[in-house]
Amino acid sequence: MTTTTSATPTPAAPTNKLGFTKQDYVGSKSTLCAGCGHDSITAQIINAAFESSIEGHRVTKYSGIGCSSKTPAYFINQGWGFNSVHGRMPSIATGASLANRTLINIGVSGDGDSMSIGMGQFVHAVRRNIPMIYIIEDNGVYGLTKGQFSATADKGSHLKTGAVNDFPSIDPCTLAIELGCGFVARSFSGNPKQLNAILKAAFAYQGTVVLDVISPCVTFNNHDASTRSYKHVKDHDFPLHDLGFIQYSEVEEVDIPAGETEIVTFPDGSKVAIKALHEGYEPTDRFGAMKAIHESMAKGEFLTGLLYINPTQPPLPEVLNLVDEPLATLGEDLLKPSPAELDKIMQSLM
Amino acid sequence: MTAALAAPSPVGGAKTRINDFSIQVATVNGSGSQTANTVLLRAIFQMGVFVSGKNLFPSNIAGLPTWFTIRASAKGYVARKASNEMLILMNPETAKEDIAKADPGALVIYDEPLQLDKLRSDLAYTPVPFQKLVTASCPEPKLHKLVKNMIYVGVAARLLGIDMEEVKKAIAKQLKGKTKAIELNQTACMAGYDWAMENLEDQDHIKVVRDNKTQGLIIIDGNEACALGALFAGVTVVGWYPITPASSLVETFIEYAEEYRKDPKTGKSTVAIVQMEDELASAGVVLSAGWAGARSMTSTAGPGVSLMSEFIGLGYYVEAPGVFFNVARTGPSTGLPTRTQQSDVELCAKCSHGDTLHVNLYPGNMEECFQFAYDAFDLAERFQTPIFVVTDLDLGMQNWASKPFAYPAKAYDRGKVLNQQQLAEVKDWGRYKDVDGDGIPYRSLPGTPGGKGAYLTRGSGHNAYAQYSEKPEDYIEVMDRLKRKYETAKDHVPGPVFRNQGSDKGVLAFGSSDPAVIEAQDILAEGGLKTDYLRLRALPFTAEVDAYVKEKKVVYVVEQNRDGQMANLFRETYPEHATKFKSVLHYDGHAIDAKSIVDQITAFEQK
Numbered sequence A: 001m002t003t004t005t006s007a008t009p010t011p012a013a014p015t016n017k018l019g020f021t022k023q024d025y026v027g028s029k030s031t032l033c034a035g036c037g038h039d040s041i042t043a044q045i046i047n048a049a050f051e052s053s054i055e056g057h058r059v060t061k062y063s064g065i066g067c068s069s070k071t072p073a074y075f076i077n078q079g080w081g082f083n084s085v086h087g088r089m090p091s092i093a094t095g096a097s098l099a100n101r102t103l104i105n106i107g108v109s110g111d112g113d114s115m116s117i118g119m120g121q122f123v124h125a126v127r128r129n130i131p132m133i134y135i136i137e138d139n140g141v142y143g144l145t146k147g148q149f150s151a152t153a154d155k156g157s158h159l160k161t162g163a164v165n166d167f168p169s170i171d172p173c174t175l176a177i178e179l180g181c182g183f184v185a186r187s188f189s190g191n192p193k194q195l196n197a198i199l200k201a202a203f204a205y206q207g208t209v210v211l212d213v214i215s216p217c218v219t220f221n222n223h224d225a226s227t228r229s230y231k232h233v234k235d236h237d238f239p240l241h242d243l244g245f246i247q248y249s250e251v252e253e254v255d256i257p258a259g260e261t262e263i264v265t266f267p268d269g270s271k272v273a274i275k276a277l278h279e280g281y282e283p284t285d286r287f288g289a290m291k292a293i294h295e296s297m298a299k300g301e302f303l304t305g306l307l308y309i310n311p312t313q314p315p316l317p318e319v320l321n322l323v324d325e326p327l328a329t330l331g332e333d334l335l336k337p338s339p340a341e342l343d344k345i346m347q348s349l350m
Numbered sequence B: 001m002t003a004a005l006a007a008p009s010p011v012g013g014a015k016t017r018i019n020d021f022s023i024q025v026a027t028v029n030g031s032g033s034q035t036a037n038t039v040l041l042r043a044i045f046q047m048g049v050f051v052s053g054k055n056l057f058p059s060n061i062a063g064l065p066t067w068f069t070i071r072a073s074a075k076g077y078v079a080r081k082a083s084n085e086m087l088i089l090m091n092p093e094t095a096k097e098d099i100a101k102a103d104p105g106a107l108v109i110y111d112e113p114l115q116l117d118k119l120r121s122d123l124a125y126t127p128v129p130f131q132k133l134v135t136a137s138c139p140e141p142k143l144h145k146l147v148k149n150m151i152y153v154g155v156a157a158r159l160l161g162i163d164m165e166e167v168k169k170a171i172a173k174q175l176k177g178k179t180k181a182i183e184l185n186q187t188a189c190m191a192g193y194d195w196a197m198e199n200l201e202d203q204d205h206i207k208v209v210r211d212n213k214t215q216g217l218i219i220i221d222g223n224e225a226c227a228l229g230a231l232f233a234g235v236t237v238v239g240w241y242p243i244t245p246a247s248s249l250v251e252t253f254i255e256y257a258e259e260y261r262k263d264p265k266t267g268k269s270t271v272a273i274v275q276m277e278d279e280l281a282s283a284g285v286v287l288s289a290g291w292a293g294a295r296s297m298t299s300t301a302g303p304g305v306s307l308m309s310e311f312i313g314l315g316y317y318v319e320a321p322g323v324f325f326n327v328a329r330t331g332p333s334t335g336l337p338t339r340t341q342q343s344d345v346e347l348c349a350k351c352s353h354g355d356t357l358h359v360n361l362y363p364g365n366m367e368e369c370f371q372f373a374y375d376a377f378d379l380a381e382r383f384q385t386p387i388f389v390v391t392d393l394d395l396g397m398q399n400w401a402s403k404p405f406a407y408p409a410k411a412y413d414r415g416k417v418l419n420q421q422q423l424a425e426v427k428d429w430g431r432y433k434d435v436d437g438d439g440i441p442y443r444s445l446p447g448t449p450g451g452k453g454a455y456l457t458r459g460s461g462h463n464a465y466a467q468y469s470e471k472p473e474d475y476i477e478v479m480d481r482l483k484r485k486y487e488t489a490k491d492h493v494p495g496p497v498f499r500n501q502g503s504d505k506g507v508l509a510f511g512s513s514d515p516a517v518i519e520a521q522d523i524l525a526e527g528g529l530k531t532d533y534l535r536l537r538a539l540p541f542t543a544e545v546d547a548y549v550k551e552k553k554v555v556y557v558v559e560q561n562r563d564g565q566m567a568n569l570f571r572e573t574y575p576e577h578a579t580k581f582k583s584v585l586h587y588d589g590h591a592i593d594a595k596s597i598v599d600q601i602t603a604f605e606q607k
C-alpha cells in the first residue's frame, strides 16, 4: 500500500507548509497481505503527517513484533525507526523519548503485542503519559503467527478453523481511560476520513494518545463468523461524531465551524472541532465515556471517534522536569562534575 | 557489679593480637545495630587501623538474626576471616549456636540474662547488664532497643582500647547533623564505656593501638562508588527496578543527581530517572535511550538479568549502547538474596538466545568500581553494545576503605556517531558497514536534521544498510562483523593485574575475591608454595591473559560459585590448555576467605 507517483509528469505534486510532497512521507513497499487493514492505517499516517506538515526527521517510529509491528517500515522513511521485541514497544518509546524530547513519537503495535505479552508495558506507558501516539492495529488475532486468538477477540467469536474463544475480551480504550490517558480514540481502517482526523489531532497532542484501530486481518479473521471482518465491523461501526482538526497557526485565522460543535483546545493552540452525530456523548466526561462504551460493547457495536479527551496532563519529560534540550546531546561540560566537586564528595566519605 | 565480671582473659595465654582480629556482632535485623556496628568500624578506622566490615543480613525487614563482622588488620588484609577473636551476642535466638561455633579463646560480650557462661569453658565471658544501663541512660522507653546497641560499642571500645573521642566523632559522622540522635547515642555509648571502666579489668587478648594506615582514606561501598562513576560519566537516562543488592546503586545515584545534575541556569534536571514496572522495561529504556544518543544505565541482580535477556540479545544484534550493572547475589531463583556470590559469570558473558558475546567489566575494589563505571559508558558508546559491569553483594553493599578516587580527566568517548554535516558528506553510508575494519560501524541519531541518516533498527535479519534481509550471506556478514567487534574490544577493556611471586603456578581470580586471594597467596608462600596471581578485570580476555594461560603449568581459578563458571569460559576459550584449569570454589553465600583458598590449593598440590 505505497503511494506511487503518477505516471504523468504534470501537474506538480502539491506541497505542504514545509514544502514537502506526500511522497516525502512514504516508506518502503509493504509486504503485508493485499487488503490487510494495517496498510490502510499506514496510508492515513502518511496522509495525516503530510497534511499536518510534520517534520519527517523528527518522527521516530517504534514497534513490537507482529504484522502490525512491521508497518513502521512502510511510512515516513525520513524518520528513524525501532522495530523491537514482542510486547515491549512502550519501553523502547519511553527511553528514546526521554533521551530526546524533541522527537515526535509514533508507536505501532498489535492487539497481541499490546493486550497479551505487552500488557504490562502498555499499562505503565499510559500511566506515565509518555509523549507518543500509540496505535493498536486491532484484528482480534495474531496475524503473524497464523491466526490464533488475541485478547481482544470477542467472547464466543470463531476462528476460521471453527475454534471458539471462551474468554472475555480486553478493551484497550476503556482500559486507557481507566489508566488516566488524556486522548483515547477508536477508529476503523475502513473509515479513512475519521482515522485521518483523529491522527491529525493526535499529532498535536502532547502526552500518550491511545488509538485502537479495528483493522481486519483478511487472511485469518475475515470470515463470516468473525466479529472483526470488514463486513461485520462496517455493519456495527457507530461513529460518534464528525471530527475536524484545526492546527494552531500564528498567521491564519482559525475557522471554527458553526452549529452544534464542541471545541477542545490543546496547549499549543490547536483545536479539535467535535460535531456530535448522536445525543448524549460527551468526550470530556470520563465516567460518562466509560459507561457509553461499555453499553455499546454489550450491544456488539463499535463506538468510534474521539472517546475521551483531556489535553491538560503534563507528559513525562515535564513531570521529570527535564532540561529543554535533548539529553542525548548535552555536553560533558554540563554533565561532568568538577574536580573540586569530586574532592568535596571524597571529603564527606573520610 | 560483682567481681566475677572482671578480667576476661584469653584462654591459652596467646600473645596480644594488636590491630589484628575479627569481631562478630550478632543482633536482630531492624534493631538499629547497623548504626552501632558502623560506628565501631569507623572508630577503629579513625584510630588509623585498617579495617573492613561485612554485614551478613537476612532477607527480611525486621526480626530475623543478623551478624556483622569487623576485621582489623595491620597488614591490610580485608577479606572475611572465618575465625573471630571477639563475639558480641545480643540475639537470644542465636546466642547458643554462636557460642557453639565460637573459636576457642574468644572473648564473649553478652547480655547478662542470657547466662551463656556455663556453655563452654574455653571462652572468656563478659556479661553486661544492658537493660539496667539502657534504663539509666535513656529516658525514652521506645528508644531503648536502638540505644542498647550503642552500649556494646562503649563496652567494646573500653576492652579494645579505642579512644572514646573517636567513637563520639564516628557517631556524629554516622548521624550527620541529627543533633538529638547524636547526643542520645553518645550518652548511651559513654554509659557502656563507664560501666566497663568500673567493672572490667584490662584484657590483653586483642587490642587496638593507634596507627597511621588510614589517613586520607575514604569508607564507601561499591554501589555508591559505581553510582559516582556513572555520575561523572554523565549518564542521562536511568531505567531501573528495585532488587537487593542492586537498589542502592541507583538510590545513591538519585541522591547525588539531586545535587549535581541540575542545570545551574534553569534548575531543570539533566538526567531522567524512571523506576520502571520491571527489568524488561528497564532494559528497553536503557537500550532505546542509548540508541537515541543518551548515556543510559540500569542496575540489577541475577533475576533481573534473566528477565532482561531477550532485550540484551536485541541490543547486541541491533548494536544499541547501554550500561548494565549486575550486583550479583546468591542464586538460582530468589536463592539467598542478601548473600553474595559470583554465579552470573556465564549469564553475563553470553546473555540472551542466539550467538551473543558481551563485554563484561569486573571491578575488584572501590577505585575500580568508580573507574570502570565511568569507562563502561565510553565502551558502550564506542562499541555500540550493552556493557555489563559485574560486581556482587560483597563489593556492592559492604563498607570498604579506599584511597580517594582520582578525577576521571579523560574526555568522554561518544563513539562513531555521524552528525548532520558528516552524514551529508559521506558517500555511501550503511548503518552496519565495517568501514574501518574494526567491526564497529557508524551510527546516526534519531532527530538529526538534513534528510540523511534515517534508518529502521530491527531485530530481524538485516544487511550492512540496515535493510531487512534473510540472505545467508548478509546474515553471516553481520554476525562475523559482530565477532570482529568483540575482538577489537580486547584492546579497549582493562587488562589484568598481576601479583607475581615468580612461579609457573597460577592463581586466577576476579572481582570481590581479590583480598582473600592476596592473603591466601601470602599464606601459601609462607608455607613454601609461590604463585603468580592474575586478577582478571574484563571479558573478552586480553593478550596478557593469553600469554599467562600459555605460560603457566597450572592455573587455579578462584571463584564464588558452584560450577566453576569462569573456569568453564577459560576451558572453552583455550581448549588446548583445558586441563590446566583447576577450580577453587566458595559458594555458601558468605564472602570468600583466605583459608578456603589455601586449603583447596594445598589439597590439589598434595594430589
Ligand SMILES: Cc1ncc(C[n+]2csc(CCOP(=O)(O)OP(=O)(O)O)c2C)c(N)n1
Residues within 6 Å of the ligand: A065, A066, A067, A068, A069, A086, A109, A110, A111, A112, A113, A114, A137, A139, A141, A142, A143, A144, A145, A150
Ligand atoms: C517472545 C516472543 N514470543 C512469541 C513470538 C511470536 N509472535 C510473533 S508475532 C506474534 C503475535 C502478533 O500478534 P499481533 O500483535 O496481534 O499482531 P498482528 O500480526 O495481528 O498484526 C507472536 C506471538 C515472538 N516474536 N516473541
Ligand code: SF4
Residues within 6 Å of the ligand: A032, A033, A035, A036, A037, A038, A067, A068, A139, A143, A144, A216, A217, A218, A219, A220
Ligand atoms: S496475516 Fe492478517 S494481519 Fe498479517 S498481513 Fe496478512 S492480513 Fe494482515
Ligand SMILES: [Mg+2]
Residues within 6 Å of the ligand: A066, A110, A111, A112, A137, A138, A139, A140, A141, A142, A143, A150
Ligand atoms: Mg493482531
